[in-house]
Amino acid sequence: MGNRVSIVGVGQTHHRSKNTECNGQELIGIAVRRALESTGLTMNDIDAVVVGNMDHFESINYVDMWSVMGFGGYMKPVLKVTTGGTTGSAVGHAAFYHVASGLFDVVLAVGWEQNSESDTTAAIVTHCEPLIERDFYGGAIGGLAAQYSMYMDKYGATEEDAALVSVRDRCNAARYNPYAHLRKEITVEEVMNSAYISYPLRLLHMCPRSDGACAVIFARDDKAEAISGKPARVLGVGSSHRSTYLGDEVGLAGLHSLEIAAKEAYNMAGITDPYHQIDVAEMYLPAASAGVSWMEGMGFCDEGGGPEFIRSGVTNMDGELPINPSGGVISTNCIGATGLIRIGEGALQVMGKAEARQVPNVEIAAATGFGGCFWSDVMILGSSKYLD
Amino acid sequence: MEKVAIIGVGQTRYERNNPCSHDEMAFEVTNKALEDAGLTIADIDNSVTCTNDFWDGRTISCMTITDATGSSRVPTTNVEGDGTYGVLMGMTRILSGLHDITLVVAQSKGSIGEPNLITNAIFDPVYDRILGLDAVNSAALQAKRYMTKYGITEGQCARVSVKNHKNAKKNPYAQLPLDITVEDVLSSRPLADPIKLLDASPVSDGACAVILARESDAKRICRKPVWIKGVGHCSDMYHLGDRDLSDVSVLQTAVKKAYDMAGIKDPKREIHVAEVYEAFSYMELMWMEGLGFCERGRAGKLMDSGFTQMEGPLPVNPSGGVLSAHPVLAAGLARIVEGVLQVRGEAEDRQVQGASVALAHGIEGACGQGHCVYVLER
Numbered sequence: 001m002g003n004r005v006s007i008v009g010v011g012q013t014h015h016r017s018k019n020t021e022c023n024g025q026e027l028i029g030i031a032v033r034r035a036l037e038s039t040g041l042t043m044n045d046i047d048a049v050v051v052g053n054m055d056h057f058e059s060i061n062y063v064d065m066w067s068v069m070g071f072g073g074y075m076k077p078v079l080k081v082t083t084g085g086t087t088g089s090a091v092g093h094a095a096f097y098h099v100a101s102g103l104f105d106v107v108l109a110v111g112w113e114q115n116s117e118s119d120t121t122a123a124i125v126t127h128c129e130p131l132i133e134r135d136f137y138g139g140a141i142g143g144l145a146a147q148y149s150m151y152m153d154k155y156g157a158t159e160e161d162a163a164l165v166s167v168r169d170r171c172n173a174a175r176y177n178p179y180a181h182l183r184k185e186i187t188v189e190e191v192m193n194s195a196y197i198s199y200p201l202r203l204l205h206m207c208p209r210s211d212g213a214c215a216v217i218f219a220r221d222d223k224a225e226a227i228s229g230k231p232a233r234v235l236g237v238g239s240s241h242r243s244t245y246l247g248d249e250v251g252l253a254g255l256h257s258l259e260i261a262a263k264e265a266y267n268m269a270g271i272t273d274p275y276h277q278i279d280v281a282e283m284y285l286p287a288a289s290a291g292v293s294w295m296e297g298m299g300f301c302d303e304g305g306g307p308e309f310i311r312s313g314v315t316n317m318d319g320e321l322p323i324n325p326s327g328g329v330i331s332t333n334c335i336g337a338t339g340l341i342r343i344g345e346g347a348l349q350v351m352g353k354a355e356a357r358q359v360p361n362v363e364i365a366a367a368t369g370f371g372g373c374f375w376s377d378v379m380i381l382g383s384s385k386y387l388d
Numbered sequence: 389m390e391k392v393a394i395i396g397v398g399q400t401r402y403e404r405n406n407p408c409s410h411d412e413m414a415f416e417v418t419n420k421a422l423e424d425a426g427l428t429i430a431d432i433d434n435s436v437t438c439t440n441d442f443w444d445g446r447t448i449s450c451m452t453i454t455d456a457t458g459s460s461r462v463p464t465t466n467v468e469g470d471g472t473y474g475v476l477m478g479m480t481r482i483l484s485g486l487h488d489i490t491l492v493v494a495q496s497k498g499s500i501g502e503p504n505l506i507t508n509a510i511f512d513p514v515y516d517r518i519l520g521l522d523a524v525n526s527a528a529l530q531a532k533r534y535m536t537k538y539g540i541t542e543g544q545c546a547r548v549s550v551k552n553h554k555n556a557k558k559n560p561y562a563q564l565p566l567d568i569t570v571e572d573v574l575s576s577r578p579l580a581d582p583i584k585l586l587d588a589s590p591v592s593d594g595a596c597a598v599i600l601a602r603e604s605d606a607k608r609i610c611r612k613p614v615w616i617k618g619v620g621h622c623s624d625m626y627h628l629g630d631r632d633l634s635d636v637s638v639l640q641t642a643v644k645k646a647y648d649m650a651g652i653k654d655p656k657r658e659i660h661v662a663e664v665y666e667a668f669s670y671m672e673l674m675w676m677e678g679l680g681f682c683e684r685g686r687a688g689k690l691m692d693s694g695f696t697q698m699e700g701p702l703p704v705n706p707s708g709g710v711l712s713a714h715p716v717l718a719a720g721l722a723r724i725v726e727g728v729l730q731v732r733g734e735a736e737d738r739q740v741q742g743a744s745v746a747l748a749h750g751i752e753g754a755c756g757q758g759h760c761v762y763v764l765e766r
Contacts, residue, residue: 002484023514054448055441055468061509064469065753069626075641078623078758079476082441082468084448090465094477101483102389103619127448237486239463244454264463268486372448 002100006224006231007381008217010344010353011035015181015212015332018116024058027213028070028112031337035108035215038353039227046217047104048077052091053113053336054084056123071110071215083241084127085140085286085371087111088214088339092367093377095218096234105220106227111340112213115333120209127372129245137246140286141206143374145198148289151253152200155304157292159200163191164310165291166204166330172317173327176357181210181332191288205288205330212334214341225384232350235364236271236380238264241372249374254306255290258297258368258376265378266299271364274299278380279362280349281323282342284370288330291315291323297376298366317359325349325357339369339377346381392479393606393613394764395489396425396599397725402563402713405499406593410444411456414495417597418457421491425599425610432599434487435459437466438474438494438717442506457493457597470494470665471596471721472750472760476619478600488605494718495595503591510754512627521628523667523754524588528580530633530755531670535582537634538685540673542582546573547691548669549586549711555698556708558737561722563592563713573669587669594715596722614728617745618652618763620645626757633755639678642759647680650763652745655680659763660743661730662696662704663723665751666711672696672704675749679761698740706730706738720750724762731766 011034013019013027022030028051036042051067060066064080067073083090088111095109125138137143151157167188173180186204194203217227224231238261243249249256262274271277281298285291292306300321301309309315315323326345329338346365348354362383369377398420400406400413408416414437422428435457439449446452450466453459465481467474471494478490507523534540550570556562568586576586606613622642625631643655652658662679666672673687681702682690690696696704705711707726710719727746729735744766752758 002486052468056447058513059509060513061440061442061506062469062753062757065510065623065757066512066626068623068757073623074625075638076623077621077642079473079621080468081465081477082448083450083466094465094480097477097480097484097486100485101480103480103483123447126446127451129451130446239465241450241454241464242460244451244460373451373454 003102004221004233005096005099005218006221006233007347008219008224008228008231009035009039010216010348011038012179012214012341012344013212014179015210015334017181017208017210019211024112024114025067025070027114027211028067028110031213031215032071032110035217039217041227043072045106046076046108047106048098049073049108049110050079050081050091050094050098051110052081052087053111054082054087057118057120057335058114071108083372085335086339086369086375086377087336087371088341089343089369089377092216092340092343092379093237093239096237099218099220105223107218109216109218109340111337113334113336114211115209115335116211133246141198141201143246143250144287144289145201147250147253148200148293150251151293154253155307157307160188160192161292161307161310162205162289163188165288166191168316169324169328169330172325172357173331177326180327182208201287201289207286207330207333210332210334212337214337214344216340216344216347230351230384232347232381234379235382236265236269238262238378241375243373246373253293255294255297255374255376257374258294261376261378262298265380269380271380275321278321278364278366280325280359281321281366282326282345283323283328283368284339284342285329286370322359325354325359342367342369343379350381350383390483391603392482392616393601393603393610394598394616394728395601395606395610395613396421396427397728398424398597399561399722399725400594401561402592402594402715404563404591410452410495410497413595414453414493415456417595418491418493421597421599429458432458432462432489432491434462434481435464435491436474436478438469438471439466440468440717442509443496443501443716445501453493453495457491470750470752470760471718472724473621475598475724476621476760479616482600482602488602490600491597492600493595493597494721496716496718497593498591498716499593524583525580526628526754527668528583529628531582531668534634534670534674540688542574543570544688544691545587545669545673546570548666548672549573551697552705552709552711555706555738556712559707562708564590583668589667589710589714592713592715594713594718596718596725598721598724612732614731615765616762617765618646618650621760623758628755636674636678639675639759643679643761646761646763652763656702658745659702659747660745661706661740662702662747663707663726664704664749665720665723666709667714669711676704679747703740706735706740723748723750727764731764
């Protein structure tokens with residue numbers, strides 16, 4: 001059996017719409033420096049680096065080689081992972097596997113994106129199968145809109161339910177997270193008055209595109225406590241990249257891959273009652289609608305129970321299961337970093353270092369990634385209570 | 389540490405214009421590797437694909453081969469890099485204890501892209517791209533620096549090309565089996581001084597797959613497991629101007645890790661056959677030095693002596709190497725596949741007699757900025 005693994009350090013940039021002061025390498029540099037500073041480690045202590053982004057946003061080929069400039073990877077083992085929107089979470093998972101394998105003791109995970117350099121939608125359009133699906137599911141929005149339409153029809157969810165998620169996440173970002181990109185409180189009314197982008201999704205239901213980077217340091221458990229007084233142990237990982245045609249997924253209304261990935265991660269972590277056992281979740285919700293229709297995939301409510309679950313307010317900061325204290329993806333979306341930010345934020349919550357956005361007494365946090373063709377990654381993090 | 393074995397391999401025939409699509413090639417090698425291992429797709433419990441959005445012309449290009457590799461039914465990830473890095477990712481997944489039988493697939497179709505533009509995008513968008521740098525002319529800078537510093541001649545580089553294309557004649561998968569002379573190489577069309585057409589690898593389509601398993605599984609299900617005894621990877625600086633392009637310390641660092649893991653002290657004697665990633669003829673000489681097969685600057689003389697010929701003491705690239713087929717991403721994995729066939733004694737006409745320890749090598753980025761090296765043993 002492999003080594004136990006903990007997260008010991010997290011760093012991120014102050015994300016924004018267009019960072020004109022930094023190029024991508026410099027964004028990475030800031031995030032990595034902050035992660036190292038949070039641990040007292042230097043690059044000399046890092047045994048390997050896993051990096052990820054999506055090539056066509058910045059049009060840089062072989063980013064694993066280019067980014068060496070950003071994190072100081074000279075004479076280091078470096079490997080790149082790219083799986084679309086799930087890139088950030090896949091990078092985190094890959095760094096976890098690096099350490100768990102025993103081949104490396106301390107591994108740096110880096111996700112980044114400088115979306116201001118691209119036409120984001122034009123770049124994403126080409127992910128769809130070129131002959132059959134590119135014309136109508138192109139971009140990130142079409143599939144999400146179709147999926148929520150199905151969910152609304154099937155379970156009676158409304159646009160207002162999704163607006164509640166927008167308000168929750170955007171207000172969390174505004175009030176508590178200095179790193180978030182969009183930091184302006186909004187109301188349900190404002191969401192409902194914003195323009196449709198693709199029915200039933202409106203502008204304020206959607207994530208922005210951001211410039212930013214995130215770095216997370218993973219270490220072997222027996223080194224972790226010495227590095228960080230209170231590390232966040234990786235209790236479980238799960239992943240499902242089950243489809244390659246969007247048409248196979250959107251008709252399911254919920255997110256089936258999330259159900260599979262969560263189940264896998266829960267099994268590994270020994271979680272049987274996710275709603276009660278998980279204290280906080282940082283979820284990759286690319287649109288607020290997902291904050292309604294994907295709750296059942298996480299096992300937080302029964303099938304079709306998403307609307308009631310969100311309306312009840314339990315996922316607000318003062319609720320029983322706060323979701324996205326950071327403000328989540330609809331407040332910040334530097335795509336290759338986004339999944340890794342979820343892992344980093346989940347780790348900060350467990351480590352008690354989430355500052356103003358800290359949820360009290362977090363023992364277990366869940367972090368998810370979403371992308372590709374409605375794929376999901378899930379990582380469960382736990383406090384030292386779970387160190388054996 | 390628990391050992392990881394390669395229990396199945398598969399590769400396409402490499403060609404300039406394979407009529408198959410990416411996923412059809414991936415499907416072919418997946419099935420070949422399964423058949424080689426005596427397994428079915430139901431036995432594969434996780435996978436690693438290797439794709440590149442630039443070469444594939446598609447964002448999230450791993451989607452292109454997710455179904456064809458059976459990855460949609462199991463936990464999977466995608467390494468954007470050479471297949472040798474994909475195998476490393478696969479190893480970490482097995483050694484973590486969370487996964488067992490791991491499929492690794494790499495593929496590319498160079499024929500559908502514009503290699504000059506695709507490799508121009510490797511370089512810094514502000515300062516370097518405008519110079520027109522690409523894989524060929526950056527390699528020419530490296531070749532010039534290496535040859536000038538160590539007195540390596542164009543004739544010695546040409547000998548690499550003659551040897552490898554000749555070796556390719558015995559490899560049914562190779563794209564360019566050629567009977568050529570040093571004179572042919574020297575008089576071939578100049579691409580970027582000192583690199584001429586026959587010093588360069590071709591544009592290729594192709595795919596490769598390997599199946600990995602932990603020791604206990606490998607011993608149970610595989611008749612001829614090939615053990616990954618050592619692995620190491622390492623990266624140099626990014627800007628060409630920040631590097632001494634003749635320097636191979638990054639490869640030395642990567643291979644030292646692999647040799648230390650494998651307990652190899654005298655590679656020149658203990659390695660029986662090497663498959664190295666020579667995208668250009670001079671690279672084979674440089675990598676031989678970096679791999680410790682000779683001292684710095686001595687690879688030209690070693691080439692002259694016939695040391696790396698098929699009948700020499702340490703044959704390098706019996707398959708014909710990357711000069712004879714260069715499916716980017718799959719090319720490093722092909723080195724591993726060939727290494728596996730050699731130590732199994734199943735390399736047919738290109739078999740190195742008595743080979744039980746093989747070295748396989750992949751590179752990443754421009755001028756071998758990154759290296760990933762394996763020691764494989766029967």
